[in-house]
Amino acid sequence: MKALLLRDLRLAFRSGGGFGLGLAFFFLLSVLVPLGVGPEGGTLARIAPGILWVGALLACLLSLDRIFALDHEDGSLDLLATAPIPLEAVVALKALAHWIVTGLPLTLIAPGLAIFLNLPPAGYPWLILSLLLGTPALSIIGAFGAALTVGLRRGGLLLSLLVLPLYVPTLIFGGEVVRRGAEDMALGTPLALLAAISLGATALLPFAAASALRVNLR
Amino acid sequence: MSIWEYANPKKFMQTSAWALPWAVGLTVILLIVGLVWGFFFTPDDYKQGSTVKIIYLHVPSAMMAINAWVMMLVTSLIWIVRRHHVSALAAKAAAPVGLTFTLIALVTGALWGQPMWGTWWAWDPRLTSFLILTLFYFGYIALWAAIEDPDTAADLTSILCLVGSVFALLSRYAVNFWNQGLHQGASLSLDKEENVSDVFWVPLLVCIAGFVLLFVTMVLLRTRTEIRSRRLKALLARERVA
Numbered sequence A: 001m002k003a004l005l006l007r008d009l010r011l012a013f014r015s016g017g018g019f020g021l022g023l024a025f026f027f028l029l030s031v032l033v034p035l036g037v038g039p040e041g042g043t044l045a046r047i048a049p050g051i052l053w054v055g056a057l058l059a060c061l062l063s064l065d066r067i068f069a070l071d072h073e074d075g076s077l078d079l080l081a082t083a084p085i086p087l088e089a090v091v092a093l094k095a096l097a098h099w100i101v102t103g104l105p106l107t108l109i110a111p112g113l114a115i116f117l118n119l120p121p122a123g124y125p126w127l128i129l130s131l132l133l134g135t136p137a138l139s140i141i142g143a144f145g146a147a148l149t150v151g152l153r154r155g156g157l158l159l160s161l162l163v164l165p166l167y168v169p170t171l172i173f174g175g176e177v178v179r180r181g182a183e184d185m186a187l188g189t190p191l192a193l194l195a196a197i198s199l200g201a202t203a204l205l206p207f208a209a210a211s212a213l214r215v216n217l218r
Numbered sequence B: 001m002s003i004w005e006y007a008n009p010k011k012f013m014q015t016s017a018w019a020l021p022w023a024v025g026l027t028v029i030l031l032i033v034g035l036v037w038g039f040f041f042t043p044d045d046y047k048q049g050s051t052v053k054i055i056y057l058h059v060p061s062a063m064m065a066i067n068a069w070v071m072m073l074v075t076s077l078i079w080i081v082r083r084h085h086v087s088a089l090a091a092k093a094a095a096p097v098g099l100t101f102t103l104i105a106l107v108t109g110a111l112w113g114q115p116m117w118g119t120w121w122a123w124d125p126r127l128t129s130f131l132i133l134t135l136f137y138f139g140y141i142a143l144w145a146a147i148e149d150p151d152t153a154a155d156l157t158s159i160l161c162l163v164g165s166v167f168a169l170l171s172r173y174a175v176n177f178w179n180q181g182l183h184q185g186a187s188l189s190l191d192k193e194e195n196v197s198d199v200f201w202v203p204l205l206v207c208i209a210g211f212v213l214l215f216v217t218m219v220l221l222r223t224r225t226e227i228r229s230r231r232l233k234a235l236l237a238r239e240r241v242a
Helices: A002-013 A021-037 A041-062 A066-073 A076-082 A087-116 A121-148 A155-182 A188-217 B003-007 B009-040 B050-082 B085-117 B125-146 B150-177 B198-241
Strands: none
Touching: A002 A087, A021 A041, A021 A087, A041 A087, A041 A121, A041 A155, A066 A076, A066 A087, A066 A121, A076 A087, A076 A188, A087 A121, A087 A188, A121 A155, A121 A188, A121 B150, A155 A188, A155 B125, A155 B150, A188 B150, B003 B009, B003 B085, B009 B050, B009 B085, B009 B198, B050 B085, B050 B125, B050 B150, B050 B198, B085 B125, B085 B150, B085 B198, B125 B150
């Protein structure tokens, strides 16, 4: 299992692996929004939590189809399906690798980009914490969407359409945590619910994704 | 005699052929009675004037938009557990009907909201969750359309329907976080003190019954079409082999 995780990470970090695409997108969005909206600090501070969360979500979305598509093309997914580790674990590991490659770096650079967006200082710890708690849900939900569409030739658009409504609760709670954090309001409830979504998705969705993969590999 | 007999396509076709004319007739009668009654023979609301009459389209279609998804959820479960093809085909047949009801509810809601709230659209919890439901319908239908092998498509869409239902519910309660919104609360409940007056309630009930039957009729029709097209494909395949 460790070998599989390391293999996925190595593939992602090598050239052509798509690492950095999401980060670059996130960076561009955070720079372009102030240019489009205008430099007025109050406006930026108000939309910063939402923009940062939407940016992280879209950056995650960009690399989702790579989770299974490449392995499906060269046949290694069939080998993984017949390997002695359960397919559910393969899904969970691949989602974990996706998170390490996209979710974690996004979380780490988000505070830097929040400076561009004039996020109030009180919001920073909550921005990091909410992304840390929320991006695993994005990865695992995305892995489920990728498993559904893995057999399709042009699954990219369909994947986005399927995954976007599934991302709604995560986005709402994540944005809400940062917004309340920035305004110094109580944020225990959305934070707990965000964590609940992440944990619930991590516990249950690998089974759904694995059964979808089994259907696709039939 | 059990309900599973109807999983046999032949039996389903026989029964639905018998039931269809009745369903069509009743739908037409109920819809005409309900809508004509609602539109022409109910008083104007004292605050909303005649715009209140949109309720006879808005409420039934919104109810059926949700009920259609629940029906798809049940038939998807039946397909996953017992692998009855009619069940999967019924889910496939119900999706565009449900989507249409969702769109009708959104459009009539916008038409109603414009004079009453002064806006076509507000990010109100109910409106938002209906928009998300629309997205789910689109995704579900697109997934059916994208996959060639019918059994694979049925399996994958069923899984999507199950997971989607959970997330649709989550979204429904997540959007409550913003505010209570403009949309009024439930006013048709059987156990509440404050409900709409009987003058509106009775024709609305007729309309709701009409929409339920309309849904049943359309799903029966579309399922029959699906079964026929399956049979046609099988015939063509057999001819090619022979």
